Every structure is written in C-alpha cells, then in structure tokens.
Amino acid sequence: METVVRARSFWHAKIRIDxxxxxxxxxxxxxxxxxxxxxxxxxxxxxxxxxxxxxAIVVNEHEPLLLTDFATLLESAAPAGHYRHDDxxxxxxxxxxxxxxxxxxxxxxxxxGASACINVIDGALQLGRxxxxxxxxxxxxxxxxxxxxxxxxxxx
Amino acid sequence: METVVRARSFWHAKIRIDxxxxxxxxxxxxxxxxxxxxxxxxxxxxxxxxxxxxxAIVVNEHEPLLLTDFATLLESAAPAGHYRHDDxxxxxxxxxxxxxxxxxxxxxxxxxGASACINVIDGALQLGRxxxxxxxxxxxxxxxxxxxxxxxxxxx
Amino acid sequence: METVVRARSFWHAKIRIDxxxxxxxxxxxxxxxxxxxxxxxxxxxxxxxxxxxxxAIVVNEHEPLLLTDFATLLESAAPAGHYRHDDxxxxxxxxxxxxxxxxxxxxxxxxxGASACINVIDGALQLGRxxxxxxxxxxxxxxxxxxxxxxxxxxx
Numbered sequence: 432m433e434t435v436v437r438a439r440s441f442w443h444a445k446i447r448i449d450x451x452x453x454x455x456x457x458x459x460x461x462x463x464x465x466x467x468x469x470x471x472x473x474x475x476x477x478x479x480x481x482x483x484x485x486x487a488i489v490v491n492e493h494e495p496l497l498l499t500d501f502a503t504l505l506e507s508a509a510p511a512g513h514y515r516h517d518d519x520x521x522x523x524x525x526x527x528x529x530x531x532x533x534x535x536x537x538x539x540x541x542x543x544g545a546s547a548c549i550n551v552i553d554g555a556l557q558l559g560r561x562x563x564x565x566x567x568x569x570x571x572x573x574x575x576x577x578x579x580x581x582x583x584x585x586x587x
Numbered sequence: 588m589e590t591v592v593r594a595r596s597f598w599h600a601k602i603r604i605d606x607x608x609x610x611x612x613x614x615x616x617x618x619x620x621x622x623x624x625x626x627x628x629x630x631x632x633x634x635x636x637x638x639x640x641x642x643a644i645v646v647n648e649h650e651p652l653l654l655t656d657f658a659t660l661l662e663s664a665a666p667a668g669h670y671r672h673d674d675x676x677x678x679x680x681x682x683x684x685x686x687x688x689x690x691x692x693x694x695x696x697x698x699x700g701a702s703a704c705i706n707v708i709d710g711a712l713q714l715g716r717x718x719x720x721x722x723x724x725x726x727x728x729x730x731x732x733x734x735x736x737x738x739x740x741x742x743x
Numbered sequence: 744m745e746t747v748v749r750a751r752s753f754w755h756a757k758i759r760i761d762x763x764x765x766x767x768x769x770x771x772x773x774x775x776x777x778x779x780x781x782x783x784x785x786x787x788x789x790x791x792x793x794x795x796x797x798x799a800i801v802v803n804e805h806e807p808l809l810l811t812d813f814a815t816l817l818e819s820a821a822p823a824g825h826y827r828h829d830d831x832x833x834x835x836x837x838x839x840x841x842x843x844x845x846x847x848x849x850x851x852x853x854x855x856g857a858s859a860c861i862n863v864i865d866g867a868l869q870l871g872r873x874x875x876x877x878x879x880x881x882x883x884x885x886x887x888x889x890x891x892x893x894x895x896x897x898x899x
Contacts, residue, residue: 482871715794
C-alpha cells in the first residue's frame, strides 16, 4: 500500500504481498477500503489487478475452512502433475534460471482471472455482507505486486 | 431497477432479483439496456457486480438448453458433497442462525466471478449478437442484490 | 485495430481477428499497447471485451507449451461430447442455418470470462513481466470482433 499517485480523478497504488505457502488467500479488503478512504471519492471504480501469471484476484467469503475447500477445488480442476510448460526437454521460450514446476499454477490462475473491478458507492467500496477481495497465491512462496487503480469523483 | 443516483458522470442502480431454484440464470440484459438509456451516455463502462458469495455474473448466450448444460458443468466442476465449510463440528467463523449447506455454491461462484464490465459504444451496451448478461444463482432460492455502476459521457 | 473514435476522454477501437484452429490463443498485447499509445493517456482503464459467446479474453503467459496445457485443461473441464445445446431433436431457440456443435465451447467460455479490465499507469498498459492479453478462440476457425474501450486522462 505504497506510492499513491494523485492524477486528477485517478489514484494509483501498488500493494506488495509476500506469501508463505504454495496456495494462499490474502485478504486485501481492508487495504482497499483504506485506499478508497484516502482518495475520498463518493462514486467510482476500483480495479484490482494481479501483475502475475500464477496469482489471481477473486471476491468471495473469508471463512478459513472455505478457503481450504477452494484450494481443494483448484487442486481438482488443475492437478499437480505433468504439464508441457514444465518439461525442460522440450521447452525453449521464457526459460529463466530459477524456473519452477508450475504449469498447474498457471492453469489455476487462468480459471480464476487476474483482476476484479469493484464499485464505489456513497464513499464505500461496494461489497456484500460476506464479500472480501483476495489475492490468490498459486505458486508460493513469492513476492507479489498488485496494481490498484481508483477512478472517482466527489472527492475532497 | 431502483434508486438511480446521478452523480455528474456516474449513475448507480441496485437491481433486486428473487430467485426460485437452486441454480438459476436470470437475464439482466434488458434491465441494463434500460439503465444505459436512462443515463443517456454515448461512451462509457457498466460494471455489474453481484453482492453475494454464492451468486455470480456471467456473459453468454440465452438458450435454455445451454443454460442446463452450464448447470451440469458447474455440478461437475464443484459437485455437491462434503465441504469443510459445511462441517458444523469444526466451523467457528461467520456462522449464522440460518446456515446453509453451500460449500459447493461458493466454489462454483469462485469459478465464474462476481462481476462483468461491459463497454457502452454509441449509446448502446456493447454486446455481440448472442451475448446476454446473467446473474447466476448458485444457492437459491434467495433474494439477490446487484450493484450497477455506469460511468460515461456524451449524455443528455 | 480500426475505427478509433475520440470522445473527450474515451477512445474506442474494434479489433478483428480471424482464427484458424478450434482452440487458439491470439496475443492482443502489442495491439493494445499501440492503442494506449495512440490515446496518449497517462492514467486510465482499458476494457477488452470479446463480442462472442464461444471466445474469451484472458491474461496469462505467452509460452507456447503452456498454451497447449491450457487447451488440455479446457478439454478436461468441459469435454467435447453430448450437450443439450447441440441436440437438434429438442432445441428450438436461437437456431441458425449454420449451427455448429459447440456446447463445449460455450462451457469453456463461461469458465474463462468475456472480458479483462487492465490499468494504464504512467502511460503504459500495466502488465507484469510475464502477463499478456489473449483472445481465446474456443470454436474456430471464426472471424472474431473485440471491443476495446479506453478511458483516461493526461493525454496529449
């Protein structure tokens, strides 16, 4: 939650998250509410964007057992195992020195999506009673960057 | 389709939907077109956001048999059955008096997403020939609220 | 990448893509960067929207083997086979002369989503090191239209 830039009716912040586990749900909601309050807008959009291909942004409930259910769902939808992306004998593109076995993590990210756009109404991030916004780590531990762009009016 | 608030170039409306079945696709397209017409904008964005963790927003074709195929897909991707979220012997967080067995519904919502952002071009909601916008009920029957925020210019 | 319309702080373009294969990932990133440069904005949003119900927009890595892994994932999540949408003996709605057997393609599109909203920061489309924006063809070959709406400020 650094580097808030004010550009007329746009505000930008980067949120840095260091994850600890292979799959992890990091609740961003309080940080996002603080950014909206700082912008001081009445109406607007907040677009929350993961800058990674093995980390996603989702909106759902923050109930710890449910988060383990979500992990089980992702492991079932895209099981760890053989992915051509991880086959060093045939791969030639985007190869780095610290290449991870993470084809499954890319597939899980594909199913979840890289961003969420949330309304701001009457000065508040518009979320239902149980809704929270999460970064979903799918190939942790990693350092992750999230781009938050707020557009709005009616601000201070 | 109530409470349209005009705030310079933003318009907000809440749509209330009462669903009848466990899985149900409710076509919001005509209501959204009416809201865009009411705003009178030429160019803009419409962000349609479910305020629930067991109801999603999607864009696809309104063909009744296809909607049953979609239900089958969701039942296959996240089958009803044992979810830790539904295990009253271990759960302690966010427990309510009228708790439902709905871990599968949360998982299905996670795969679909809580919102859709749609362009407005030349005064019209920009949808392809077969595209329609749906609320997807995943744990009905329920009363559902949808937040619609329109940003635009060129209006009356 | 045609028909760029300037409407105060909105810019609209349609991108036409002709696909060659049943499943195909078409990288739109360079075209989107060019549109952002043409708009000349410093901060803003780019909403990239497929106008089709069997083609999706996703953000992930452009590594050719990974794209084949993604195709395998989609074939596993929604296998080709029997869909009620494709059963001419019972279907009566939205039937066209050139109807395709494509229930699986609709289901795959449902899981991926029709659009992606991407931030523009300091004049650049905000994407992580490995992120690229793709049209995902799921029922090709076809001619596809993508609507790109840019909102921003600080332009030339």
